[in-house]
Amino acid sequence: MLDLEPLLRPRSIAVIGASTQPEKVGGMPIRLLGELGYAGRVYPVNPGADTVQGLRAYPTIDAIGEPVDLAIVAVPAASAPDVMTQLGRAGTRAAVVFTSGFAEVAGGAALQQTLAANAQAHGVQLLGPNCLGAMNLRARMFATFSPIPLTGVPPVGEVGLVSQSGAFGAYAFALAREAGLGLSHWVTTGNEAGVQVADVIEWLAHDPDTRVILTYMEGARDGARLRRALAAARDAGKPVVMTKVGTTAAGASAAQSHTASLAGEDAVYQAVFDEYGVHRAPTLEAFFRLGYTLARGRRPARWHARGGLPADAVAPVAIVTVSGGVGIMMADSAESLGLPLPPMPDAAAHALRTAIPFASTNNPIDVTGQVVAQPKVFLDALAGVARCGEYGSVAAFLAGGANAPRLWTELQQTVATLATEPESAPLLVSGVMDDEKRAWLESRGCLVFREPAHTMEAVAALAKAAAMEALASAPAEAHAPPAAIAPPDFPGHATALSEAEAMAWLAEAGVPVAALGVAHDADEAVRIAESLGYPVAVKLCSRTILHKSDIGGVVLHLKDAAAVRNAFARVQAAVRQTRDADGQPAHFEGAIVARMVRGWGEIMVGVRRDPVFGLVALAGIGGTAVEIFRQMAFGLAPLSRARARAMLAQSRAEALCTGHRGHPALDLDAVADVLVKVSRAAAALGDRLDTLEINPFIVGADGLCAADAVITLRHPG
Structure with missing residues (x-):
């Protein structure tokens, strides 16, 4: 982990290129540090001035006469690399470089490389260049040239905010202040010539002043670094809320397999986020709403992980409402989020029906508008479901009821009492109320929303956070190491395996494959077919022609020897009419004769090498229409069984295995184990693997059986 202490907790700061004019880039940090209460030492460096904004100025960093923790650099781009060298020699351990004109402009990449190399050679942690800087709210440290803190600073809190974009970071700072969301640190990383978003996440994961990490990211160059950072946050029980932009499939290149063309860039990032329990926020509003929820919300004691994955945890919720219509809306939201709605316990239901005969005691629990006349009944129902032990959370819709004096008084009594009972379920409220009432409820651990659907989203987020915190104290099943399988025998220059080689390799890894043999003439093809039993398929065997059906190299459902001979001749002729990369007739390596596999559905399973994150597995509905339906789920390889089960559910491939239309139901754990074995076989190939694709896996009474494979x-x- 990078040591970011001198960057984010500096005891002294030098401003290189300090300006006497506070509104300038080199002047604003000095003004902010002076006016907003930074207690450390500040050294302006300006060879043309004796004083800067009332502080003694120094001609060089060396003239200060003692090491400085952090340097803020506001000099022309061409001078910045030399400044890194000077800082290193003076013992400065970190630098924030505001200056632009580096890799973000044409011809600036080489200059940025020199800047980074000089910083690294002299042990300077570099933030930037082309960044807006960093802040430590608790230490009143403002290493930024943004004037926005002058108009007000958010309260000191437990939310760390890190952004690749300076503009987003400044806007987010203003929104956090507007929302009253307490910040611990604020960091923008700019061009990331040194410190990356991942490094800040990892540091915040170990920071005792931070509980929740809000992140804006456009992309990652170092996938291993990001995975390590997210793992650190997960293991520390600190939720990460991520807004990741650039969600198109532009990062995925069309290649020789469906695996490469289907796994778009955003799908891979989502697989990473799923692996580490990241809360993804599609909008700025959701970004801060989740930050608010996770920073202030109490975690439910009752929750369960769907499919065994903590990242997919849900909590049973009781909805208590004064409006049947809104209760239905909240129930719809709950269902879309997978939140269970257990019925109201009998005793509590009987008490409510006795008090209000026309109340609905199902879940949602509708007390109706009678709440105005009988507020105690509503609040007794609220307290009853919170205490009964059946629910992880209680979501109440008050409409404008908090503004009714009698209801508000009794609501305060109920909430204050429940706040002293740690075994009661957390309470979340939606409705219209003034800031004073909202603040009172929040001070007692009750989250408040105007939009009822946001209440349900918060319930889901808190359940996920509770599960990930439990995972931090009791680590989940670790990925088992890849099976010890000897690599297949192929030439070092090979760019692919033939289907026969791929199927043999998978069989050795424990993956069920169709029985087959390789024939070099028609007689041998007939002998293999008769040993396997009809019907059979005859397919081209080649390391260079991978999509065999495109050239007529696949013939299916052959029922006798004559059909096999004819198919062999057709496949051989198809190869002779195909040209290789040099324009010469393709070499005929033989034909595969395989037993036809019977079943009622097809699943595709693949593994591809992502340039950022390494091996990524995918699974979904397979067959010839795979690119039409594109119903795929992704996970980092090698897969755990829990992740493989989740991928089957997410991609709807699970539906083919659960006994539909009279077919027998399969053991889903056994199906998931097949996916795990494929992913481990891929991992065992190490750096040589580009893609592995099995399309299709035939779904039959005996489970999955691979009918074709490309590596x-x-x-x-």
Whole structure:
């Protein structure tokens, strides 16, 4: 982990390129540090001035005469690399470089490389260049040239905010202040020539002043670094809320397999976020709403993980409402989020029906507008479901009821009492009320929303956070290491395995595959077919022609020897009419004769090498229409069984295995184990693997059976 202490907790700060004019880039940090209460030492460095904004100025960093923790650099781009060298020699351990004109402009990449190399050579942690800086709210440290803190600073709190974009970071700072969301740190990383978003996440995961991490990210160059950071946050029980932009499939290149063309860039990022329990926020409003929820909300004691994955945890919720219509809306939201709605316990239901005969005691629990005349009945129902032990959370819709004096007084008594009972379920409220009432409820651990659907989203987020915190104290099942399988025998220059080689390799890894043999003439093809039993398929065997059906290299459902001979001749002729990369007739390596596999559905399973995150597995509905339906789920390889089960559910491939239309139901754990074995076989190939694709896996009474496989390779090294 990078040591960001001198960057984010500096005891002294030098401003290189300090300006006497506070509104300038080199002047604003000095003004902010002076006016907003920074207690450390500040050293302006300006060779042309004796004083800067009332502080003694120094001609160089060396003239200060003692090491400085942090340097704020506001000099022309061409001078910045030399400044890094000077800082290193003076013992400065970190630098924030505001200056632009580096890799974000044409011809600036080389200058940025020099800047980064000089900083690294001299042990300077570099934030930027082309960044808006960093803040430590608790230490009143403002290493930024943004004037926005002058108009007000958010309260000191437990939310760390890190952004690749300076503009987003400044806007988010203003919104946090408007929402009263307490911040611990605020960091923008700019061009990331040194410190990356991942480094800040990892540091905040170990920071005792931070409980929740809000992150804006456009992309990651170092997937291993980001995964390590997210793992650190997960293991520390600190939720990460992520707004990741750039959600198109532009990062996925069309290649020789469906695996490469289907796994778009955003799908891979989502697989990473799923793996580490990241809360994804599609909008700025959701970004801060989740930050508010996770920073202030009490975690439910009752929750369960769907499919065994803590990241998919849900909590049973009781909805108590004064409006049947809104209760239905909240129930719809709950269902879409997978939140269970257990019925009201009998005793509590009987008490409510006795008091209000026309109240609905199902869940949602509708006390109706009678709440105005009988507020105690509403509040007794609220307290009853909170205490009964059946629910993880209680979501109440008050409409404008909080503004009714009698209801508000009794609501305060109920909420204050429940706040002293740690075993009661957390309470979340939606309705219209003034800021004073909202603040009172929040001070007693009750989250408040105007939009009822946001209440349900908060319930889901808190359930997920509770599960991830439990995972931090009792680590989940670790990925088992790849099976010890000897790599298949192929030439070092090979770019692919033939289907026969791929199927043999998978069989050795424990993956069920169709029985087959390789024939080099028609007689041998007949002998193999008769040993396997009809019907059979005859397919081209080739390391260079991977999509065999495109050239007529696949013939299916052959029922006798004559059909096999004819199919062999057709496949051989198809190869002779195909040209290789040099324009010469393709070489005929033989034909695969495989037993036809019977079943009622097809699943595709693949593994591809992502340039950022390494091996990524995918699974979903397979067959010839795979690219039409594109119903895929993703996970980081090698897969755990829990992740494989979740992928089956997410992609709807699970539906083929659960006994529909009279077919027998399969053991889903056994199906998931097949996916795990495929992913481990891929991992065992190490850096040589480019893509592995099995399309289709036939779904039959005996489970899955691979009917075709493609493995492409990368050049050694």
